[in-house]
Amino acid sequence: MQERAEATRQAVLAAAAVLFEQHGYAGTSISDVARRSGYTSGAIYFHFGSKEGLAASVFEAHFGEWPRLVETWTSLDGPVLDRLVGLSLAVAREFRDNVIVRAGNRLSNESKSIPAELPQPFVGWIETVAQLLESARENGELAPETDTERAARVIVAGFFGTHTVSDALDDRRHVEQAVTDLWLFLLPALQAAPDPHGCLDRARTLLGQSL
Template identity: 80%
Template sequence: MQERAEATRRAVLAAAAVLFEQHGYVGTSISDVARTSGYTSGAIYFHFGSKEGLAEAVYDAHFAEWPRLVERWNSLGGPVLERLVGLSLAVAREFRDNVIVRAGNRLSNESRSISTELPKPFVGWISTCTQLLAAAQENGELAPGTDVERAAHVVVASFSGTHTLSDALNNRRHVEQAVVDLWTLLLPGLQASPDPGGCLERAHSLLDRPPAPRAPSPGR
């Protein structure tokens, strides 16, 4: 019974993400989600309570995509700046390819139309970026005098603007190249020994490397 309920939630969430991403919050109704998902409006209200609850669930699913990426890039060896660049490229791919991520982004942009309080965007990414830049600074990778917190804000703001422009101009088709162009401009000011081309090349090699398998749980 529980598995069936989870399957229903996943199917409704997937259908809602497609509609929210295409039509926005105001342009999507519970009836639209019911028709697209194949479940009744009553089932949707049972699982999510309201249209606001459904939007909040999609937004939460958007945020749930990030810990696995951050964990993967934090666990890799090598220079920290290369891992930060690789993480940003991985995030760009998610915005391009993952409808849950795209839907959450659109809901964030339309949050004033949603009568429930959604988590504040960007705060987590600024924190993650600050931590990575601080580690890079400890490794001697950053230019002397770099203000880590200010640099993190600039990186996140620049990435957000790059993504927004790519979305508006070509529906994110070229967002990965746009992020490469961004780092080509930012890295000479961040690196102690500027080598943006080498850093980007090595970050791409990490990006395309298959994730390491998880260690088995004790006792298995």
């Protein structure tokens, strides 16, 4: 019984994610989700309570994708900045290919119009990047004058800004190249011994190995 209920929740979440990503919060109704998922509106209300509850669950599922990736990339061997760049490329692929992530991103952009308490975006990423930069400093990889907190905010702002522009221009089809271009500008200022192309090449190798 519990497995059946969880299967229903996941099927409804998947259907809702597609619709939220395509039409936004205001443009999606419970009846739309019911038609796409094949479950009744009553079943959806039973599991999620309301449209805002459903949106909050999609948003939470979006956030739930990141701990696995962060753990994978922080536990790898090799230079810390290589792993930070590799993590950013892996996240870029999720934003391009994972509908839950894409839906969560759109809901985040529309959060002021959603009458539900949603997790605060970006804060977790800023903390993660700052921690990785501190590890890079300890490893002798980081330019000594780098303020890791400020650098983390710049990196996260640049990363998500790159996604916004890529989404608007080409539906993120070339987002990995856009993120690569971002790092080519940032790495010379971050690395103790600047070698942005070498760092990106090693990060791509790690990315291929992590698939």
